[in-house]
Amino acid sequence: MAKVYIDKDATLDPIKDKTIAVLGYGSQGRAWALNLRDSGLKVLVGLEREGNSWKVAESDGFNPMHTEDAVKNSDIVIFLVPDMVQRYVYRERVVPYLRDGMDLVFAHGFNIHYKLIEPPKTVDVYMIAPKGPGPIVREYFAKGGGVPALVAVHQNYSGKAFEKALAIAKALGATRAGVIETTFKEETETDLFGEQVDLVGGITQLMRTAFQVLVEAGYQPEIAYYETINEMKMIVDLIYEKGFTGMLKAVSETAKYGGFTAGKYVINEDVKKRMKEVLDRIRSGKFAEEWIEEYNKGAPTLVNGMKEVENSLEEQVGRQIREISLRGKPKS
Numbered sequence: 001m002a003k004v005y006i007d008k009d010a011t012l013d014p015i016k017d018k019t020i021a022v023l024g025y026g027s028q029g030r031a032w033a034l035n036l037r038d039s040g041l042k043v044l045v046g047l048e049r050e051g052n053s054w055k056v057a058e059s060d061g062f063n064p065m066h067t068e069d070a071v072k073n074s075d076i077v078i079f080l081v082p083d084m085v086q087r088y089v090y091r092e093r094v095v096p097y098l099r100d101g102m103d104l105v106f107a108h109g110f111n112i113h114y115k116l117i118e119p120p121k122t123v124d125v126y127m128i129a130p131k132g133p134g135p136i137v138r139e140y141f142a143k144g145g146g147v148p149a150l151v152a153v154h155q156n157y158s159g160k161a162f163e164k165a166l167a168i169a170k171a172l173g174a175t176r177a178g179v180i181e182t183t184f185k186e187e188t189e190t191d192l193f194g195e196q197v198d199l200v201g202g203i204t205q206l207m208r209t210a211f212q213v214l215v216e217a218g219y220q221p222e223i224a225y226y227e228t229i230n231e232m233k234m235i236v237d238l239i240y241e242k243g244f245t246g247m248l249k250a251v252s253e254t255a256k257y258g259g260f261t262a263g264k265y266v267i268n269e270d271v272k273k274r275m276k277e278v279l280d281r282i283r284s285g286k287f288a289e290e291w292i293e294e295y296n297k298g299a300p301t302l303v304n305g306m307k308e309v310e311n312s313l314e315e316q317v318g319r320q321i322r323e324i325s326l327r328g329k330p331k332s
């Protein structure tokens with residue numbers, strides 16, 4: 001088993017006198033800025049424009065400033081702008097003000113692993129990668145918990161990079177759960193693979209396809225939504241809390257038999273083979289290359305994908321069903 005670092009294994013000491021610049025105030029940026037501030041650390045929020053993120057940061061009690069001002073006035077720079085934007089922010093707003101002994105920190109290894117950012121040897125480069133969406137990182141922390149994270153060191157100029165990574169993980173709340181060490185390569189490749197075939201790509205397509213099959217066969221969309229999409233949360237919650245065995249024990253014998261047989265028929269060896277192709281594409285750098293090219297064209301696949309999902313029948317039905325479901329959800 002990998003070593004799991006918990007609260008008592010980490011101390012804020014290596015960073016408690018440092019000023020931390022959080023660049024970006026989106027999904028992760030907001031969570032990190034708030035959690036680190038609540039942990040007693042000195043946090044500056046650096047943003048490119050006085051837009052929406054700027055207003056949100058202000059309403060959370062920060063005094064957001066332009067990126068270069070945050071960089072000039074900090075010791076630790078955390079990149080929480082989108083992956084495709086990080087190298088521009090690095091080149092234009094960080095490099096001109098980078099001082100020896102500063103820290104460059106990431107929440108995902110993409111830019112370092114694929115060499116889009118190549119920092120000088122005289123800085124520490126490390127990562128704290130929360131294994132959950134930003135709003136959950138904030139919500140769990142505020143309720144006294146934390147989302148697990150991975151930490152990795154790419155460059156250890158100070159000799160203290162790992163201790164600082166653990167300190168930030170602690171301030172984020174991650175050591176309240178547990179933190180495991182990884183490398184930039186391992187985190188990047190597994191994270192991309194997980195979100196593509198499983199968490200974001202796979203699960204969404206699985207649910208939507210099952211929904212469509214039922215609707216096309218003439219069943220009411222509301223019934224199809226309950227069955228193929230809405231109930232997924234309860235099944236996943238059971239897996240999250242009690243493992244596959246716990247989930248299987250909670251469903252009927254009929255579901256177990258049907259699940260064991262049809263599950264392997266649908267998600268078959270051919271699907272596994274294609275998952276391996278997806279992994280190969282990530283490992284070879286082809287996916288990164290393609291995503292950069294797509295982004296530079298204005299990300300049409302993203303724009304169209306969002307539109308297609310938003311306008312889909314399942315999403316329209318979902319708005320109504322979610323209202324019903326959320327009404328019944330216990331308030332915690």
Ligand SMILES: NC(=O)C1=CN([C@@H]2O[C@H](COP(=O)(O)OP(=O)(O)OC[C@H]3O[C@@H](n4cnc5c(N)ncnc54)[C@H](O)[C@@H]3O)[C@@H](O)[C@H]2O)C=CC1
Pocket residue numbers: 023024025026027028029048053079080081082083085107108129130131132133134135
């Ligand atoms: N979303 C998540 O839950 C997770 C994200 N990460 C990583 O965290 C990092 C940040 O990702 P998110 O929080 O999803 O970012 P995001 O998409 O929520 O946006 C972050 C911020 O960047 C700003 N921004 C957007 N476009 C910009 C541009 N062209 N120039 C300058 N600023 C711009 C936005 O205004 C916002 O303040 C990425 O490295 C990502 O891989 C890691 C784990 C989970």
Ligand SMILES: CC(=O)[C@](C)(O)C(=O)O
Pocket residue numbers: 130131132133134191195199200
């Ligand atoms: C939330 C998360 O961990 C993801 C899916 O990897 C991401 O948002 O990049």
Ligand SMILES: [Mg+2]
Pocket residue numbers: 130131132191195
């Ligand atoms: Mg992830």
Ligand SMILES: [Mg+2]
Pocket residue numbers: 108191192195
């Ligand atoms: Mg990711």
